[in-house]
Amino acid sequence: MKILFLVQGEGRGHLTQAIALGQILRKAQHEIVGAMTGKSAGRMIPTFFKDQIQASVYEFDAPCIAYNPNGKGMNLGRTIGTILSNMPKYLRAVQFIHKIVSKTKPDAIICFYETYGGIYNFLYGQKVPMICIAHQYLLLHPKFVFPENSRFNKSVINFNSRLTSWLAAKRLALSFREMESRNDLKITVVPPLIREEVLNLKPTCGDFLLVYMTHHSMSKKIVDWHQEHPEVHLHCFWDNAEADEVLRLDETLTFHRINSEKYLNMLASCKALVTTAGFESVCEAIYLGKPVMMIPVPNHFEQECNALDGVISGAGVRSKTFDLSVILEYLPRHQDQSEKFRNWYKSGASRFVQEIEIIAGDFTPVNH
Incomplete structure (x- = not known):
């Protein structure tokens, strides 16, 4: 089976998860045909990702978090302003993703919390099954414990999680510990992905x-x-x-x-x-x-x-x-x-392979 990765490039977490899943899937005799990765001004895709993913890396422009100076945290207003001002560039990035999908012809796309995942599904139709993987999808679980007085922030992050996985076949929610899955919400709780x-x-x-x-x-x-x-x-x-x-x-x-x-x-x-x-x-x-x-x-x-x-x-x-x-x-x-x-953790490898194989095998393309 040919699998294409779509990976959020901010930080190192989603990048290392992609490396770890690539290791698991290769052992199961599947092929990673490419890794599409978002980049932003002033931030480089780390060398370790390019060295370890063992597949062609395709970079595209993606939104990123804007930080205040002197370690004062995220600047929400500047983050939103930057996204809006760069919208034409980001739309071209979605077109680029479609070009790579057409070129590599994967049997499945694995999206590691990249915002363009759901947007791509909406604009180009569900021609290839998409499985979305991130810890953030656990926050959609009814039993997840949130910080106090966080109703607004909870709504914002869960909106983004739904956006990244819009029209996806399934969400694999990475978790520190075991929790029940919620098939009605397309949420399967799975162990973390850790590199060899x-x-x-x-x-x-x-x-x-x-x-x-x-x-x-x-x-x-x-x-x-x-x-x-x-x-x-x-x-x-x-x-x-x-x-x-x-x-x-x-x-x-x-x-x-x-x-x-x-x-x-x-x-x-x-x-x-x-x-x-x-x-x-x-x-x-x-x-x-x-x-x-x-x-x-x-x-x-x-x-x-x-x-x-x-x-x-x-x-x-x-x-x-x-x-x-x-x-x-x-x-x-x-x-x-x-x-x-x-x-x-040890219960995870076979579950990832099984979930991806079942979804790819049962998938019927959908056009808008």
Whole structure:
């Protein structure tokens, strides 16, 4: 079976999920004929994705989140304004996606939370079955626990989730833990997707905290905390394209440009992970038995949900700021969830293959 990926390029989570699913599908003798990936101004598709996806990568212009300076979080107004001003460019991107679909002739499209997924189905008809995969689809589940007083934000993110999966054959909702599926909502709850590189790691307990941030503007808060706690060893990964590959500020604080292999090796040997509440990063940490401090990006509701869900699942602790004292105080009471999580994860590979094969085999093309 020939499968084409459509992947949101913002952050690293959806990219690593695509790599992991590609590994699973190849073992089942299926072919990945390409990976269509959204890019935006000032942000590059990481080298690790191009190296590891083992398929042709087709880049197109896509909307992205606009951030406030100095680590003050997401700027919703600027994000919406940028999308509206670039609408002609984004419509051309949908045409480009259709061109690649026509060129590769896949038996199924796997969409990793790319906004264009539902728009493509609407504009060009459901000629190829689309299966949508993301943790965000779990937020459509009636039993998902949301932060308090979040009715408006819940409506916004669930609208976007429905948009990305509009007219799709099924939603595969990645989850930290087992929950019942809801076929009436086209929601099948499945384990996370984790790359083989993570599965092969042998965790040890080092003496440093590992920090991963989705945007380098958040680094100021890390530096501020470090100046008051210079005795704590920190290794931080960021997306600052203007910085050196390794920027060592002093004996105990080092910043690294995003490098997949280096990051994973440090994750396996760190004391704990501090991250901006991305689902994939938290999953990798739980699998390796690493406590996590989850800090949602300000004004980023999706990450607030991830952090709460992670706490419920025993991943660690959440915080509103990069006050790393919170994770240091939490560590003595952390209970390792890696064995339970690994058992849940191991049930996933066969389920992904089965779901995709059934949908592709039973699909009847639909035109508008």
